[in-house]
Each structure stands twice: as structure tokens, then as C-alpha cells.
Amino acid sequence: MTIAVGDKVPDIKLVKATAEGMEPVQTSDYFAGRKVVLFSVPGAFTPTCSAKHLPGFVEKAAELKAAGVDEIACTAVNDPFVMKAWGAASGSAEVTMLADGNGDLAKALDLTMDGSGFGLGLRGQRFAAVINDGVVEQLHVEAPGDFKVSSAEYVLENL
Numbered sequence: 509m510t511i512a513v514g515d516k517v518p519d520i521k522l523v524k525a526t527a528e529g530m531e532p533v534q535t536s537d538y539f540a541g542r543k544v545v546l547f548s549v550p551g552a553f554t555p556t557c558s559a560k561h562l563p564g565f566v567e568k569a570a571e572l573k574a575a576g577v578d579e580i581a582c583t584a585v586n587d588p589f590v591m592k593a594w595g596a597a598s599g600s601a602e603v604t605m606l607a608d609g610n611g612d613l614a615k616a617l618d619l620t621m622d623g624s625g626f627g628l629g630l631r632g633q634r635f636a637a638v639i640n641d642g643v644v645e646q647l648h649v650e651a652p653g654d655f656k657v658s659s660a661e662y663v664l665e666n667l
Contacts, residue, residue: 510618511637515644518616522583522606525592533606535613539642542578545663546606547636548614550621551628552586552594556655561634562598564660569602572660575667577638579604585611585631608632619649636663 511517519536538544547565549557565572565580572580581604584591588607595605614620614632623631636658638646646666648657656662 510649511616511644511647513644513647516642517639517644518613520608520613520616522608522613523588524604524606525588530588536642538581538606539639541641543576543638543640543645544579544581545572545577545636545638546581546583547658547660547663548619548632549582549584549634550623550631552584552590553597556634557584558594558598560655561658562594562600562603565603566598566600568660568664571664572667575664577667581606583608583613583632585609585614621652634658636660638663638667 517535517539522533524531524533549561551557562582569580580602583606585608587609591605591607608614611620611630619633619635621631621633634650636648637644648662650658
């Protein structure tokens with residue numbers, strides 16, 4: 509069953525690439541005691557993700573934080589090295605890049621998509637969520653091919 513508003517985020521291990529190496533990130537710890545905007549993209553370096561989705565959150569980071577958001581995080585079914593490189597290429601110092609390399613979070617949230625027709629395999633759907641102390645306060649899942657309700661602007665309007 510797809511995660512919904514009011515649900516607790518499942519406890520899953522993600523990975524963040526840092527200057528010191530790979531850092532495991534346990535979602536139960538990561539979301540505890542703070543408000544995080546988590547957005548998911550089908551893939552790093554893909555057209556809409558690179559041209560609109562990530563840049564929107566980079567541009568709106570200060571406004572989101574002024575509205576009470578403690579952290580902004582991006583996840584994708586990519587390895588941590590790719591996520592780190594994409595973050596660096598995008599100038600996303602205000603956005604934490606969390607690799608869901610095996611798609612464990614996407615599967616646990618029941619927000620997967622099949623990109624096999626494009627050679628992408630199983631990926632995470634495009635969405636944005638506001639998570640407060642581990643509980644989903646808002647969830648905005650895009651229809652296939654759309655980019656409207658998961659944008660930084662839309663999330664900011666709904667905070």
C-alpha cells in the first residue's frame with residue numbers, strides 16, 4: 509500500500525557520499541525531530557530532473573527554510589557516487605543527496621515506476637513529501653510524465 513499523509517516513513521538505509529566516503533543514513537534517525545522536504549526523481553542527470561526539479565529546490569532553499577523546513581533532501585534510485593556528482597554539478601549545497609541505490613525506499617513507500625522501456629529498470633516515482641518527525645505531513649505524487657505537484661514552488665505554496 510502506498511504511503512499516505514499521516515504514515516510514518518519506513519526505516520530504510522540510504523547512502524550519502526561525503527568527502528570522507530560513504531555514509532549510511534538510516535531514515536528513522538534522519539527524519540527524527542525535524543521537518544524535512546524529501547523529493548524523489550526518476551534519475552540523476554535526466555532531463556526534467558536536472559533542468560527543473562533539483563534546480564527548483566536549490567533556488568527555493570532559503571524560502572523553504574524560512575518557512576520552517578530544517579532540511580531539503582533529494583533521493584533517486586542511483587548509486588551514491590552518481591548522486592554526489594549530480595549534486596556537485598548542480599550546485600546543490602543546500603540539498604542533501606541521498607542514494608536509494610537498490611530502490612529500497614521507493615519500494616517501501618510503494619512509489620516505484622518501471623522505466624525498463626527506456627533502459628532505466630525499476631526507479632522511484634517523481635514526488636515531494638513534507639516529513640515532520642518521521643511522519644508524512646504532505647505527499648505530492650506526480651502523474652506519469654508530469655512535473656507540477658512535486659516542484660519546489662508547489663511545496664512552498666502548500667507549507
